[in-house]
Amino acid sequence: MHIILLSGGSGQRLWxxxxxxxSKQFIKIFKKEDGTYESMVxxxxxxxxxxxxxxxxxxxxxxxQISALCNQLGSDxxxxxxxxxxxxxxxxxxxxxxxVDVQGVDRNEPVxxxxxxxxxxxxxxxxxxNLSDLAAAGAANLSVMGIEPTYPSEKYGYVIPRSKDQVAxxxxxxxxxxxxxxxxxxxxxxxxxxxxFAFKASYVLDKAHELMxxxxxxxxxxxxxxxxxxxxxxxxxxxxxxxxxxRFAGQWKDMGTWxxxxxxxxEPAIGNAVLNDTCSNTNVVNELNLPILCMGCRDMVIAxxxxxxxxxxxxxxxxxxxxxxxxxxxxxxxxxxxxxxxVLDVENESLTILVTLKPGHHMNYHSHEHRDEVWNxxxxxxxxxxDGMEQKVHAGDVITMQAGCRHMILADTELRVIEVQxxxxxxxxxxxxxxxxxxx
Amino acid sequence: MHIILLSGGSGQRLWxxxxxxxSKQFIKIFKKEDGTYESMVxxxxxxxxxxxxxxxxxxxxxxxQISALCNQLGSDxxxxxxxxxxxxxxxxxxxxxxxVDVQGVDRNEPVxxxxxxxxxxxxxxxxxxNLSDLAAAGAANLSVMGIEPTYPSEKYGYVIPRSKDQVAxxxxxxxxxxxxxxxxxxxxxxxxxxxxFAFKASYVLDKAHELMxxxxxxxxxxxxxxxxxxxxxxxxxxxxxxxxxxRFAGQWKDMGTWxxxxxxxxEPAIGNAVLNDTCSNTNVVNELNLPILCMGCRDMVIAxxxxxxxxxxxxxxxxxxxxxxxxxxxxxxxxxxxxxxxVLDVENESLTILVTLKPGHHMNYHSHEHRDEVWNxxxxxxxxxxDGMEQKVHAGDVITMQAGCRHMILADTELRVIEVQxxxxxxxxxxxxxxxxxxx
Numbered sequence: 072m073h074i075i076l077l078s079g080g081s082g083q084r085l086w087x088x089x090x091x092x093x094s095k096q097f098i099k100i101f102k103k104e105d106g107t108y109e110s111m112v113x114x115x116x117x118x119x120x121x122x123x124x125x126x127x128x129x130x131x132x133x134x135x136q137i138s139a140l141c142n143q144l145g146s147d148x149x150x151x152x153x154x155x156x157x158x159x160x161x162x163x164x165x166x167x168x169x170x171v172d173v174q175g176v177d178r179n180e181p182v183x184x185x186x187x188x189x190x191x192x193x194x195x196x197x198x199x200x201n202l203s204d205l206a207a208a209g210a211a212n213l214s215v216m217g218i219e220p221t222y223p224s225e226k227y228g229y230v231i232p233r234s235k236d237q238v239a240x241x242x243x244x245x246x247x248x249x250x251x252x253x254x255x256x257x258x259x260x261x262x263x264x265x266x267x268f269a270f271k272a273s274y275v276l277d278k279a280h281e282l283m284x285x286x287x288x289x290x291x292x293x294x295x296x297x298x299x300x301x302x303x304x305x306x307x308x309x310x311x312x313x314x315x316x317x318r319f320a321g322q323w324k325d326m327g328t329w330x331x332x333x334x335x336x337x338e339p340a341i342g343n344a345v346l347n348d349t350c351s352n353t354n355v356v357n358e359l360n361l362p363i364l365c366m367g368c369r370d371m372v373i374a375x376x377x378x379x380x381x382x383x384x385x386x387x388x389x390x391x392x393x394x395x396x397x398x399x400x401x402x403x404x405x406x407x408x409x410x411x412x413x414v415l416d417v418e419n420e421s422l423t424i425l426v427t428l429k430p431g432h433h434m435n436y437h438s439h440e441h442r443d444e445v446w447n448x449x450x451x452x453x454x455x456x457x458d459g460m461e462q463k464v465h466a467g468d469v470i471t472m473q474a475g476c477r478h479m480i481l482a483d484t485e486l487r488v489i490e491v492q493x494x495x496x497x498x499x500x501x502x503x504x505x506x507x508x509x510x511x
Numbered sequence: 512m513h514i515i516l517l518s519g520g521s522g523q524r525l526w527x528x529x530x531x532x533x534s535k536q537f538i539k540i541f542k543k544e545d546g547t548y549e550s551m552v553x554x555x556x557x558x559x560x561x562x563x564x565x566x567x568x569x570x571x572x573x574x575x576q577i578s579a580l581c582n583q584l585g586s587d588x589x590x591x592x593x594x595x596x597x598x599x600x601x602x603x604x605x606x607x608x609x610x611v612d613v614q615g616v617d618r619n620e621p622v623x624x625x626x627x628x629x630x631x632x633x634x635x636x637x638x639x640x641n642l643s644d645l646a647a648a649g650a651a652n653l654s655v656m657g658i659e660p661t662y663p664s665e666k667y668g669y670v671i672p673r674s675k676d677q678v679a680x681x682x683x684x685x686x687x688x689x690x691x692x693x694x695x696x697x698x699x700x701x702x703x704x705x706x707x708f709a710f711k712a713s714y715v716l717d718k719a720h721e722l723m724x725x726x727x728x729x730x731x732x733x734x735x736x737x738x739x740x741x742x743x744x745x746x747x748x749x750x751x752x753x754x755x756x757x758r759f760a761g762q763w764k765d766m767g768t769w770x771x772x773x774x775x776x777x778e779p780a781i782g783n784a785v786l787n788d789t790c791s792n793t794n795v796v797n798e799l800n801l802p803i804l805c806m807g808c809r810d811m812v813i814a815x816x817x818x819x820x821x822x823x824x825x826x827x828x829x830x831x832x833x834x835x836x837x838x839x840x841x842x843x844x845x846x847x848x849x850x851x852x853x854v855l856d857v858e859n860e861s862l863t864i865l866v867t868l869k870p871g872h873h874m875n876y877h878s879h880e881h882r883d884e885v886w887n888x889x890x891x892x893x894x895x896x897x898d899g900m901e902q903k904v905h906a907g908d909v910i911t912m913q914a915g916c917r918h919m920i921l922a923d924t925e926l927r928v929i930e931v932q933x934x935x936x937x938x939x940x941x942x943x944x945x946x947x948x949x950x951x
Binding site for chain 2: 086347359360368375380382383384390416417420421425443447449450471491
């Protein structure tokens with residue numbers, strides 16, 4: 072099975088755990104059997120492997136997510152990066168083109184496209200394999216998954232089938248209706264559109280060449296910014312007469328708001344938190360190194376990260392977006408391919424961060440125009456390169472770097488560094504990257 | 512007027528803003544006319560000065576509070592430090608002895624003793640002056656203040672007067688009763704015991720010499736740890752036949768719990784916080800550099816400091832004590848006479864703190880046996896002395912100190928320093944102090 076996972080954009084709705092640089096699929100909130108936690112993307116990736124060890128998984132995502140994906144899934148994960156945001160049709164076309172032109176998948180093989188963030192069990196991925204087999208059989212050009220609805224939701228699109236068979240021809244798609252219309256659809260056997268499609272690679276490639284002028288993957292990637300924004304639903308589904316839908320009745324939860332996300336939590340609290348016995352239906356996710364004490368909280372979600380603290384009634388939490396948009400959103404925590412950083416202190420002319428590098432990893436070779444930096448190595452061992460000079464470092468060493476000098480740090484073991492930045496105009500944009508020094 | 516302010520012990524009830532090293536009277540929560548905030552002790556000190564510019568104010572407190580008192584009231588505040596905790600009779604005796612033996616107050620002058628943490632207006636301090644005048648007039652040996660009760664509280668002791676006159680003889684004192692008994696007391700004209708006493712200095716000194724064997728202030732301070740623990744109520748009030756009570760009907764609030772403290776807040780939030788319009792009767796005190804967003808919170812208090820985060824129903828908040836006692840209470844923030852520090856990062860073998868020194872101030876000259884330290888100066892200018900070597904420092908300078916070396920830092924302007932501590936056994940107890948180097 073070839074799966075393209077669509078890893079969507081930045082999220083405000085799960086603030087302070089999601090933000091401009093961290094999407095909800097990267098929040099480690101789901102408990103594994105070994106007691107540690109995994110994110111949605113880690114969970115989905117693991118579940119696919121469990122159902123089909125030979126599946127090829129390609130993640131279609133924006134450039135800004137590559138670091139977090141490599142951090143969470145390992146650096147050999149297959150990624151089809153979108154050079155710009157152009158909606159789902161160009162994104163899926165680019166990923167299918169990547170599969171065929173870069174990975175050498177046969178044009179006649181089936182491909183399944185699925186969002187990265189459903190909260191599901193393994194039966195869902197078994198259903199994806201069935202959907203892939205349907206696409207291979209070729210009775211229709213497009214096979215979609217339809218979720219058996221549990222209530223007349225206004226949040227989802229609907230697929231209306233011609234029959235109540237397990238696999239049926241699609242009569243039509245309907246965008247998010249009001250509750251009354253949704254109830255009528257459901258009475259007619261309609262299903263929720265989960266955004267899951269299967270098709271032969273050639274089908275989407277042909278559509279792509281029809282609508283966009285390109286030769287192969289490299290060419291499409293190069294001119295990606297110039298292609299028209301258009302959704303897969305609009306460009307393909309609505310115009311295709313031969314579509315079939317396969318029913319799925321297993322668990323399928325949309326983790327889009329704190330209210331729904333906390334339903335998937337196996338315990339009231341993740342992180343350092345105490346809820347006294349007068350709390351009820353309350354969940355805490357604490358990513359800070361501070362204890363949270365909750366007393367007498369009812370129907371609440373409390374989430375804390377270096378970005379901020381949310382204390383909200385669960386129902387109210389779905390109205391969070393405008394409040395988060397008004398906030399001054401300095402990035403206080405980020406996962407990078409080489410590790411992570413957390414902002415510890417912000418002053419007018421200095422910024423102090425904790426940098427953690429994974430063993431064997433290194434940051435870019437770079438310089439800053441407007442700030443000096445000091446590295447205080449607090450644990451581990453590695454090497455620094457400053458203006459070409461390599462030096463072994465370990466806990467207790469201090470390296471000072473003037474503005475303009477080129478520098479990087481490499482971790483031999485896990486390396487933790489307190490980095491003090493000093494200057495009048497400290498900005499993430501003040502960064503010049505260079506080719507790695509010889510020998511690295 | 513001579514006032515002795517009793518500045519009581521550490522507080523758990525207002526966690527995370529009070530803790531083992533910061534008592535509730537030091538939390539800056541009360542808005543001044545200029546828009547800044549002051550603590551209870553600052554408010555009381557300012558109010559006394561407003562009512563009686565010539566009042567001498569002596570603060571009876573434990574050694575652990577001296578730094579915070581100097582930080583908040585200035586270093587020329589008169590403090591009578593208790594060498595150990597020996598309850599209120601030895602504490603008041605020591606402070607009166609300090610007034611007479613150290614400050615040269617005449618033995619016949621009246622002295623008023625009052626707790627440092629009532630939330631009151633200036634009329635309360637005018638009443639204290641009247642109480643002082645009553646003590647000077649000498650119709651009774653002891654004059655106490657009685658608060659007109661507003662409800663049959665089980666939290667306070669009661670003073671039962673012989674008449675309903677403004678000033679009356681005291682018939683008896685009663686410890687905290689149940690609500691029914693309290694109502695009976697109130698029907699008989701009883702008043703709340705606010706812990707405010709006035710007397711001639713000689714009266715308490717004579718009692719002190721009766722009960723404790725000492726010559727003068729220095730001698731009592733030297734043998735303080737050996738004296739018996741006993742309360743002023745038990746040692747003096749209960750045995751004294753000639754006591755009068757003066758009624759006080761002005762505002763008097765006990766700020767002992769979050770529930771009562773938030774009643775004194777003039778606005779819903781202090782610090783970086785947003786409450787949406789579905790919040791009601793909710794207060795936020797945020798001492799962190801992170802935004803707090805509250806949605807749909809009803810009757811809640813949310814308090815955040817480097818020690819932790821409390822999210823509590825207001826009524827529930829009075830049951831906080833056992834939960835706080837169970838917490839691992841590393842001190843994350845402290846006010847010192849020279850400034851303050853905040854813990855930024857805690858690792859197995861390192862601790863990173865932000866140190867702020869006030870202009871003209873300096874820390875002790877000291878060394879550590881088990882840790883190296885690095886000072887990253889991030890703003891301001893000053894001088895460091897390391898093993899006797901003085902050096903001018905300013906933003907951008909880095910000073911490294913090996914375990915064992917003697918060091919201190921002096922601020923010429925406000926100085927901010929990221930201090931990185933490195934070692935296996937980092938502890939506040941690993942500190943040896945030395946006499947200041949010559950010339951400091």
